Amino acid sequence: MAEPSTAGRQFNAEALPHLDALYRTALRLTGDPSQAEDLVQDTMLKAYRAWRQYQPGTNAKGWLLTILRNTFINDYRRRKLEPxxxxxxxxxxxxxxxxxxxxxxxxxxxxxxxxxxxxxxxxxxxxxxxxxxxxxxxxxxxxxxxxxxxxxxxxxxxxxxxxxxxxxxxxxxxxxxxxxxxxxxxxxxx
Amino acid sequence: MGEPINCREAAERLQDFLKQELTPELEAEMQAHLERCRPCFDEARFEANFVLMLEVRARRVECPAALRARIARLLQSEMERG
Incomplete structure (x- = not known):
């Protein structure tokens, strides 16, 4: 297995500790364990691809939860905001x-x-x-x-x-x- | 520190107080009120216990190990692609 790059290592160090929080939130948003798993996985991939836009030292958990929530709204929640x-x-x-x-x-x-x-x-x-x-x-x-x-x-x-x-x-x-x-x-x- | 606040003002500030989102001055006023007003103190304790209970429940849910491993693999291959 190849060694991750510096950016990869940084991402792992900053993002992986928040997997519990991401999964918990995904579970509450989707109400379904398998959807929650997909949502967390999609979130982590998006986050990694957007990693350059992230300012190290800012709130990684908040940043990740924002991506998770936006992904949920765009890809998982078919309905519009409930009136x-x-x-x-x-x-x-x-x-x-x-x-x-x-x-x-x-x-x-x-x-x-x-x-x-x-x-x-x-x-x-x-x-x-x-x-x-x-x-x-x-x-x-x-x-x-x-x-x-x-x-x-x-x-x-x-x-x-x-x-x-x-x-x-x-x-x-x-x-x-x-x-x-x-x-x-x-x-x-x- | 500002003027003493009354129970109505304390009730209005309770949520922000528990969320630790009051300015230091407003927080000090709230603290002072809670120290001398038992009914407001009791209500604040009730609400604080409720929020604490939610936090405790949340912490008991963890990301499944299989998902953690799947994500690690995915990221690894993503990183190798550069």
């Missing part, structure tokens, strides 16, 4: 904390839900909300990095994140009540 998200932006979901602060003030019930169910609930979020939540809360990207990757204003990132978290909390809470992980809310009337 439903625009309507959802207007919805003000209630704060779960206020409803359950007496029973579970620390949100301990979240930790009792198995990984698979949490991931399912994330996958069920509207796509525009899901991608912001995944990039922010699962991959630790900043508002600015997400705004750049998704080509949307920072204010939109913030409001989508806010609503994504609320929607996810509500759906996890509903699941927890259904399965008896947390007792249903009592009616404190009178």
């Amino acid at each position: 439903i998200a625009t309507d959802l932006e207007l919805v003000e979901p209630h704060a779960l904390y206020r409803a359950i602060e007496d029973v579970d003030p620390e949100g301990a019930f979240f930790a009792k839900i198995v990984d698979e169910k949490v991931l399912e609930a994330i996958d069920a979020l509207p796509p525009d909300f899901r991608e912001v939540l995944v990039l922010s809360d699962m991959e630790g990207m900043s508002y600015g990095e997400i705004a750049e990757a998704l080509e949307i204003p920072v204010g939109t990132v913030k409001s989508r994140l806010f609503r994504a978290r609320r929607l996810l909390q509500s759906s996890l809470y509903a699941y927890a009540v259904e399965t008896g992980i947390i007792p249903p809310r009592e009616n404190h009337d009178g």
Whole structure:
């Protein structure tokens, strides 16, 4: 096997450590393991070919996730951005904390839900909300990095994140009540 | 440090605070409020636990070894082509 060139070695050193993050994000975006694998592979090839445009020292993870997301939009997501998200932006979901602060003030019930169910609930979020939540809360990207990757204003990132978290909390809470992980809310009337 | 903030302002800043996206001055005001307001502190803890939970779940998903190997091979042949 031939030794990789300097550029090749640099690429390997900068990009390969982010394969877990790329795969996780691909899985959440596509909702399908085999598509996720193809998406990660396509992303890495594109990234390698675009390597010269990348400025070493900048955020490699953010750069790779941006390529992944664009590849997903262009090649994997057949539909246009779901118009439903625009309507959802207007919805003000209630704060779960206020409803359950007496029973579970620390949100301990979240930790009792198995990984698979949490991931399912994330996958069920509207796509525009899901991608912001995944990039922010699962991959630790900043508002600015997400705004750049998704080509949307920072204010939109913030409001989508806010609503994504609320929607996810509500759906996890509903699941927890259904399965008896947390007792249903009592009616404190009178 | 600025003026003390009230609970409504603290609620408005909570998301940015947890995301560590407040300016140092706004963050200090928020810290000061959380130190003396138990209800806001509790709410912030609840939201922080939720986000931490998501991060923990994310970390448990790893790139499959077979995919990792396939990508390494692909890159290798791409690099050999120059």
